[in-house]
Amino acid sequence: MNQHIEAAQLDGQTITAGSAAPCAARFEAVTKDYRLDKVKVRALTEVSCTILAGTTTFITGPSGSGKSTFLNILGLVDRPDAGRLELFGADVTGLGDAAAADFRARNIGFIFQSFNLIPVLSLRENVEFPLLRQPMSGRARRDRAAAYLEAVGLGGLMDRRPGEISGGQRQRVAVARALAPEPRLIVADEPTANLDTRTSREIVALLARMQAEFNTTVVICTHETQLIPPHSPVIEIIDGRVV
Amino acid sequence: MIWKIAFRNLVKNARRSVTTALAIGVGGLAALLLGGFVTSIWYGVQTSMIQDQGNLQIYRNGYLEFGAANPEAYTIPDWQAAIDVIRADAALAAEIAVITPRIDLSGVAGNAATGNSKTFIGQGVVAADLAKMRQWDGWNIGEAGLPTGLPEDPASEEVVVGLGMARMLGVCEALAVPDCKDAPEAGAGREADPSAAEYTGLVAGDADLAGITAGGTGQPQLNLMAATTEGVPNIIAVRIAAAKAQAVRALDNAFVLLPFDQARALVFDGSPEATTIMVQIQDPDRADAVKARIQTLLGEAGMDLSAYHFTEVDPTFTRIFGMFAFIFAVVSAVLALVIVFTIFNTVSMTVVERVKEIGTIRAMGFRRGFVGRLFLAESALTGLFGAALALALGVGLSRMVNSAGVQWTPPSNATPLTVRLMVLENPTFAISVLLFLVVIAVLAAVLPTFRAARLNIVQSLQRG
Incomplete structure (x- = not known):
């Protein structure tokens, strides 16, 4: 299903970093400052790391450590002030707004802490929504949305609205929505923060299963370390530095 | 999908949508009725003058x-x-x-x-x-x-x-x-x-x-x-x-x-x-x-003769019509201003409420233009509903007034004319007013929409 990875490997454009697996993302001395009123706050300090393709990588750290900033830069919704970012072998550091949007549409899926589903759309329409950026017919979009909802176990609730289902189900829809455009990378920011422990484990398990099934790269930011399966790649960020 | 989202959001915020559409509708109604009256002057006064003087008059040079x-x-x-x-x-x-x-x-x-x-x-x-x-x-x-x-x-x-x-x-x-x-x-x-x-x-x-x-x-x-x-x-x-x-x-x-x-x-x-x-x-x-x-x-x-249009011989009609056209223009401008403020306010509120949705849409890879179209479509639909309301009310009220047989005497006439609010009789005018309502609804939304599209994605996602 994930043709991007195959294409990238065939082109020989993937970068490996100390592993046989291709490199999904490479941070090189990435620094990011924020302005809080008149005070400049450093969120990331010369962060360098590599995320391997086809893995589920966890980003951990205490609140305010810079996890979300790391994820925002990885997801191309924010830009580093200094340093360099490579995604699937392409230097994306200086992409303009439109080019970054196009890159995100083709390569990156997002899962948010509070699901961020569009309330006026049905579950199927929510999953279908990001496919509007794909060159697909309406019917193909609907079919693919239905297939991904089936994959996350919500095939029977397609016509419901987000307000009519539970938090866990909403996050499943968000997972389906992130997967539907078949991106190379899925970025999940605290996807379990609003869920109870049991549902949180289900969502993490679902993400792991989907990652394996669709051979995509998943990066999950979480402060709930108990949810991280053993032997998973983990990047820990404290005070804006990778430790 | 854009129109679907726009329509459903209007339904979701039904009270606000109805209020905004009503403001547009009432403004449009006033423009239609006043325009219908000016149209009736255009035809009525000219008819009276042509009945008395003919369309053309031939004079010696x-x-x-x-x-x-x-x-x-x-x-x-x-x-x-x-x-x-x-x-x-x-x-x-x-x-x-x-x-x-x-x-x-x-x-x-x-x-x-x-x-x-x-x-x-x-x-x-x-x-x-x-x-x-x-x-x-x-x-x-x-x-x-x-x-x-x-x-x-x-x-x-x-x-x-x-x-x-x-x-x-x-x-x-x-x-x-x-x-x-x-x-x-x-x-x-x-x-x-x-x-x-x-x-x-x-x-x-x-x-x-x-x-x-x-x-x-x-x-x-x-x-x-x-x-x-x-x-x-x-x-x-x-x-x-x-x-x-x-x-x-x-x-x-x-x-x-x-x-x-x-x-x-x-x-x-x-x-x-x-x-x-x-x-x-x-x-x-x-x-x-x-x-x-x-x-x-x-x-x-x-x-050694020349033909003149009756308005060339007697400028009364041109002056009367000019006066009413000016009144119509002033009233329309005021109404347009009211509509612009109403729409601006409504769209601004909607944008504030949906900042997170905007951030999500942008994160999914949609460009700023898409976000703009999303909100402009909503305004256009509101304008359309308002215009439809204006037309329905305009046709209904004009028929009531016309059937009442109210009379008035224009400055150029000795005898009164029956007031006829010509709303549908001048389709070009009616369509122009309705289009004007939709266009002004869209234009009024441009600035708040532009702001929405320019929102910072990270800050938008952090809202709410």
């Missing part, structure tokens, strides 16, 4: 500029020859409804019985032609003119005077005119005006008019004195058939409408002259083409 000072020098020398030239043209045969001469004259009018005399402004017309002109309804608005009051017999000696003229001559009672009271000093007890007596006596010497001055018909007698083209004083005696109000008080106090042959006998002494030739056209929208053709024919015939 220079008359409009200098004729008032020396009318005798600017008369049409042979009106029949000019009409024959026009009538002979096959292309114009189907276009022209009425073509008829008119003599404009002035002089002194006197009534021997009351001893009153007064200067008059007169028009000599072919009564049958004028009666036909009064029936003209080129735009099918159902506004037939009032009867002229003149008998259609060309040899008739009856005239119609203005209401003010009747009052000043002291003939209201004799004519049994409602709302017309003779001046207290007028009447049988008053000493006769010596000048009136003088030219009444002149007429009395004419054997043919003796019966009239004797008052054999029971109608008030009127003596009209004017100078002929040679400058010789001439006088005729006629009977007053009716008194009819005129639009302007000064004219009402001096107006005399008399048969063409009587006017001709009074000022032209039987020569084939006329002041103007009035041309009424079947299709008013063909006026310019007919005018050009007439001008060509007159030029080819070597006649």
